[in-house]
Amino acid sequence: MKTLPLALLSLGLLVAANSQANQTTTDKNHKVAISLANTAAQSSLAYELVESLTVEVGPRLAGSDQDKVAVDWAMAKLKSLGFERVYKEPVTVPVWHRGIAKANIVSPYPQPMVITALGGSIATPKGGITAEVARFDSLDALKAAPEGSLKGKIAFIDAKTERHRDGAGYGKTSSGRSKGAVAAAEKGAVAIIIRSIGTDTDRMAHTGMMRYQDGVEPIPAAAVSNPDADMINAMLKRTDKVSLHLELGSERRGEATSYNVIAEVSGSSKADEIVLIGAHLDSWDEGTGAIDDGAGVAIVTAAAKHILDLPAKPQRTVRVVLYAAEEVGLIGGKTYAKAHEAELAKHYIAAESDFGAGRIYQIDWNVAPRAHADAVKLMHAAEQLGVSSGNNQASGGPDVSMLPALGVPVASLRQDGSDYFDYHHTPNDTLDKIDPAALAQNVAVYAQFAWMMANSELELRPLAPKPQAQ
Amino acid sequence: MKTLPLALLSLGLLVAANSQANQTTTDKNHKVAISLANTAAQSSLAYELVESLTVEVGPRLAGSDQDKVAVDWAMAKLKSLGFERVYKEPVTVPVWHRGIAKANIVSPYPQPMVITALGGSIATPKGGITAEVARFDSLDALKAAPEGSLKGKIAFIDAKTERHRDGAGYGKTSSGRSKGAVAAAEKGAVAIIIRSIGTDTDRMAHTGMMRYQDGVEPIPAAAVSNPDADMINAMLKRTDKVSLHLELGSERRGEATSYNVIAEVSGSSKADEIVLIGAHLDSWDEGTGAIDDGAGVAIVTAAAKHILDLPAKPQRTVRVVLYAAEEVGLIGGKTYAKAHEAELAKHYIAAESDFGAGRIYQIDWNVAPRAHADAVKLMHAAEQLGVSSGNNQASGGPDVSMLPALGVPVASLRQDGSDYFDYHHTPNDTLDKIDPAALAQNVAVYAQFAWMMANSELELRPLAPKPQAQ
Numbered sequence: 001m002k003t004l005p006l007a008l009l010s011l012g013l014l015v016a017a018n019s020q021a022n023q024t025t026t027d028k029n030h031k032v033a034i035s036l037a038n039t040a041a042q043s044s045l046a047y048e049l050v051e052s053l054t055v056e057v058g059p060r061l062a063g064s065d066q067d068k069v070a071v072d073w074a075m076a077k078l079k080s081l082g083f084e085r086v087y088k089e090p091v092t093v094p095v096w097h098r099g100i101a102k103a104n105i106v107s108p109y110p111q112p113m114v115i116t117a118l119g120g121s122i123a124t125p126k127g128g129i130t131a132e133v134a135r136f137d138s139l140d141a142l143k144a145a146p147e148g149s150l151k152g153k154i155a156f157i158d159a160k161t162e163r164h165r166d167g168a169g170y171g172k173t174s175s176g177r178s179k180g181a182v183a184a185a186e187k188g189a190v191a192i193i194i195r196s197i198g199t200d201t202d203r204m205a206h207t208g209m210m211r212y213q214d215g216v217e218p219i220p221a222a223a224v225s226n227p228d229a230d231m232i233n234a235m236l237k238r239t240d241k242v243s244l245h246l247e248l249g250s251e252r253r254g255e256a257t258s259y260n261v262i263a264e265v266s267g268s269s270k271a272d273e274i275v276l277i278g279a280h281l282d283s284w285d286e287g288t289g290a291i292d293d294g295a296g297v298a299i300v301t302a303a304a305k306h307i308l309d310l311p312a313k314p315q316r317t318v319r320v321v322l323y324a325a326e327e328v329g330l331i332g333g334k335t336y337a338k339a340h341e342a343e344l345a346k347h348y349i350a351a352e353s354d355f356g357a358g359r360i361y362q363i364d365w366n367v368a369p370r371a372h373a374d375a376v377k378l379m380h381a382a383e384q385l386g387v388s389s390g391n392n393q394a395s396g397g398p399d400v401s402m403l404p405a406l407g408v409p410v411a412s413l414r415q416d417g418s419d420y421f422d423y424h425h426t427p428n429d430t431l432d433k434i435d436p437a438a439l440a441q442n443v444a445v446y447a448q449f450a451w452m453m454a455n456s457e458l459e460l461r462p463l464a465p466k467p468q469a470q
Numbered sequence: 471m472k473t474l475p476l477a478l479l480s481l482g483l484l485v486a487a488n489s490q491a492n493q494t495t496t497d498k499n500h501k502v503a504i505s506l507a508n509t510a511a512q513s514s515l516a517y518e519l520v521e522s523l524t525v526e527v528g529p530r531l532a533g534s535d536q537d538k539v540a541v542d543w544a545m546a547k548l549k550s551l552g553f554e555r556v557y558k559e560p561v562t563v564p565v566w567h568r569g570i571a572k573a574n575i576v577s578p579y580p581q582p583m584v585i586t587a588l589g590g591s592i593a594t595p596k597g598g599i600t601a602e603v604a605r606f607d608s609l610d611a612l613k614a615a616p617e618g619s620l621k622g623k624i625a626f627i628d629a630k631t632e633r634h635r636d637g638a639g640y641g642k643t644s645s646g647r648s649k650g651a652v653a654a655a656e657k658g659a660v661a662i663i664i665r666s667i668g669t670d671t672d673r674m675a676h677t678g679m680m681r682y683q684d685g686v687e688p689i690p691a692a693a694v695s696n697p698d699a700d701m702i703n704a705m706l707k708r709t710d711k712v713s714l715h716l717e718l719g720s721e722r723r724g725e726a727t728s729y730n731v732i733a734e735v736s737g738s739s740k741a742d743e744i745v746l747i748g749a750h751l752d753s754w755d756e757g758t759g760a761i762d763d764g765a766g767v768a769i770v771t772a773a774a775k776h777i778l779d780l781p782a783k784p785q786r787t788v789r790v791v792l793y794a795a796e797e798v799g800l801i802g803g804k805t806y807a808k809a810h811e812a813e814l815a816k817h818y819i820a821a822e823s824d825f826g827a828g829r830i831y832q833i834d835w836n837v838a839p840r841a842h843a844d845a846v847k848l849m850h851a852a853e854q855l856g857v858s859s860g861n862n863q864a865s866g867g868p869d870v871s872m873l874p875a876l877g878v879p880v881a882s883l884r885q886d887g888s889d890y891f892d893y894h895h896t897p898n899d900t901l902d903k904i905d906p907a908a909l910a911q912n913v914a915v916y917a918q919f920a921w922m923m924a925n926s927e928l929e930l931r932p933l934a935p936k937p938q939a940q
Contacts, residue, residue, distance in 0.1 A: 055704040058581040066580075110536075111528040111758070114897055202672060203757070203897040227900040231758075234525040234901075287673070288581070288701075427584055427673040430697040431704075 033381035033448040040444035046302035054288040061285040062325035063095035063256040074261040083263035091324040099249025116205035128247030139176040151188035167417040195229035200422035258324040267317040276350035280326030287429030296353035303446035314454030333399030352397025358416035364390035367460040409460040503851035503918040510914035516772035524758040531755040532795035533565035533726040544731040553733035561794040569719025586675035598717030621658035637887040665699035670892035728794040737787035746820035750796030757899025766823035773916035784924030803869030822867025828886035834864035837930040879930040
């Protein structure tokens with residue numbers, strides 16, 4: 001072995017010393033991460049938060065009166081928890097009113113049905129529509145129908161949503177909800193119904209956003225419960241001609257101002273850099289928004305509060321963002337990205353909790369490929385919480401999903417969503433569906449994540465070009 | 471040992487010969503019972519029947535138009551199955567129309583609620599009632615309230631129904647539903663709501679019959695879903711004063727004629743003696759009456775059909791009775807008992823299937839105490855189906871529960887009802903809740919029961935005085 005030149009040698013020593021110092025810091029932070037998990041396990045804060053939100057506010061559809069109540073609730077709650085900066089930023093949201101939603105099978109065997117209007121749908125003509133059903137296995141099958149073949153009919157997309165821990169079934173069927181009305185109208189349909197995008201067999205229909213398209217006639221759109229979809233199928237086995245009566249009183253009522261509500265734990269040495277942990281404050285209107293997304297609001301708020309209560313400050317600022325109007329088109333997320341455009345370069349990493357309250361089992365990342373392994377290592381305290389390391393293709397969650405394209409690293413703290421789509425977007429989204437212990441585990445992992453990221457020495461940029469969203 | 475006198479000796483030989491002949495007959499019948507179980511296991515008849523009833527008729531509230539459709543369905547179906555006698559007997563039933571049922575919490579935190587009118591309830595005044603809630607743990611607690619203390623209030627009975635295999639939880643809470651309105655009105659209440667008599671946490675309210683009493687002001691009565699009851703409690707933790715708005719559009723509309731529908735497999739040597747297996751044809755109006763009591767209709771019909779298809783006739787007549795109007799007060803059962811008063815002495819035994827489609831795990835009896843052990847022995851083929859022997863205090867099922875007092879032996883073929891009260895009397899009572907294999911096991915046990923009873927040599931009377939109903 002040759003002797004190294006002095007300059008290189010001293011550089012080597014310096015790197016070693018730095019590395020040792022970093023190791024010590026990392027060890028310290030790891031200890032803090034463990035203590036945060038203990039704090040979270042012993043705290044009922046998150047459960048109290050989601051209880052408070054569901055009881056004192058309840059349903060809070062973007063642009064509704066209750067949405068305003070939710071914003072006031074969030075501002076007051078975050079202030080009362082002692083966060084250093086609590087503020088809100090305006091978001092322009094569409095206003096949609098559900099109105100009545102009624103349907104029944106007219107023939108061959110008259111039966112009432114359980115339905116719900118899809119979010120954004122127009123109304124039927126007063127008195128409703130009666131028409132024959134044209135059933136399709138999927139959105140693709142509907143798109144393949146001959147031109148004009150649905151003239152005067154009610155299209156019916158009858159795709160079952162599979163149960164998966166990661167919610168993969170939803171991705172396969174939800175396009176039928178969002179895009180079905182356009183596809184059906186293009187073939188001449190007068191309305192569309194879909195089998196609920198849900199894994200349950202409850203007699204409850206799952207709502208959710210749908211879209212129209214300029215140049216294509218808007219038609220009323222609704223979901224039927226899974227048992228009602230079964231019923232239509234049972235009748236279609238007996239006859240080709242099943243007729244439905246459908247009446248929706250839904251109404252679009254222009255726009256309103258809602259708010260992204262933001263709270264911060266100020267950083268110390270790198271206060272201008274942001275670790276963003278978010279959730280959405282709005283909910284659909286038929287449940288109380290417990291799992292979607294009261295749980296997320298509670299998780300990220302409690303995680304930040306546990307960091308706020310530490311003796312030492314994080315180096316970076318931990319920013320809690322409670323987004324407006326996620327359900328109706330990620331509007332709070334998009335508005336945030338635009339309003340904070342100049343600051344995005346200072347966003348170290350972002351993550352949103354929006355998948356209920358099931359335990360986190362894996363962290364996926366979207367960071368510079370060379371930093372991925374180190375990021376995984378940094379989070380190894382979470383292994384004790386049952387969290388394993390995942391891929392580097394995360395979206396980060398709906399309201400931060402537009403940030404990677406703008407250069408911002410993200411992480412997806414993946415929750416067990418095995419039963420999420422049993423309740424999602426139904427009246428059944430209520431507090432009792434949340435397991436307090438699982439909720440606390442989420443808080444622990446988010447607190448560890450935010451703490452370790454706020455103190456990380458890793459360079460997480462640049463992201464791989466065109467990361468594959470998941 | 472002394473020699474026996476000749477007369478006694480020949481009597482002894484005769485008894486032995488008879489006993490041997492009986493044993494041979496019993497063995498034969500036991501073999502038939504085994505073959506009936508095999509037939510039931512291989513047959514999809516029961517599932518087809520309940521599928522047909524739920525799809526082609528659906529909800530069939532006593533006295534409604536659909537109730538007439540159900541009677542026609544039953545007559546046609548029983549005839550098509552080839553039963554020897556198919557007939558119907560008129561039953562006068564009350565007509566009640568549900569109408570709208572809306573409620574919301576007015577203060578301290580406005581929230582919509584999920585409710586259902588209790589069967590038989592009157593309407594609220596048009597525009598509804600707004601009043602403060604007075605909460606009680608139980609019907610007994612409500613009855614203990616001071617006179618006049620509920621003046622102008624809405625009473626709220628908040629008793630949780632426990633989950634038990636035998637449905638014992640229902641017995642503890644259902645009196646709050648049936649008797650709560652009278653008890654509340656006696657204390658001055660303007661309306662009553664109850665926590666749903668259900669073991670689920672779904673956002674669905676459970677309906678069911680309630681009663682008024684001459685001389686006590688009738689008040690509107692509704693059930694709230696379990697999550698909504700939790701919500702009221704959460705608000706009562708925050709304030710003493712929770713106000714609700716309640717609007718019911720229910721209406722009593724006099725009386726109508728419905729029918730008990732009856733089919734028979736004629737007996738051979740004892741054709742005038744009856745083994746009655748029953749179920750009720752009516753259902754509540756919000757589900758499709760799959761578990762309550764489409765399953766029972768399917769079970770007893772399929773069981774009798776399998777007996778009809780045997781090469782040999784049963785000695786006694788097997789009579790299938792599909793009762794009218796069970797839900798609204800066992801009216802079909804009472805009418806049958808009266809109409810067949812003269813024939814009741816010829817009713818060898820009766821049993822009703824009205825507890826869903828869960829597997830039968832036990833047979834309870836109400837027969838002459840000295841015959842109990844022999845009756846148990848006769849049914850030992852059912853052990854292979856997982857059925858054990860039970861007590862001698864059975865009620866036999868709702869529509870035959872009045873028969874023991876009239877001297878008729880009964881049996882209760884006890885089904886696993888662990889999840890029965892998750893769906894009972896809700897929109898969720900739909901076909902998908904039935905497990906075809908469990909349904910087939912029920913058919914097997916009922917077929918064995920009907921066959922063994924139709925050919926039994928046991929004397930099942932007289933019953934023990936005042937049997938304790940279960």
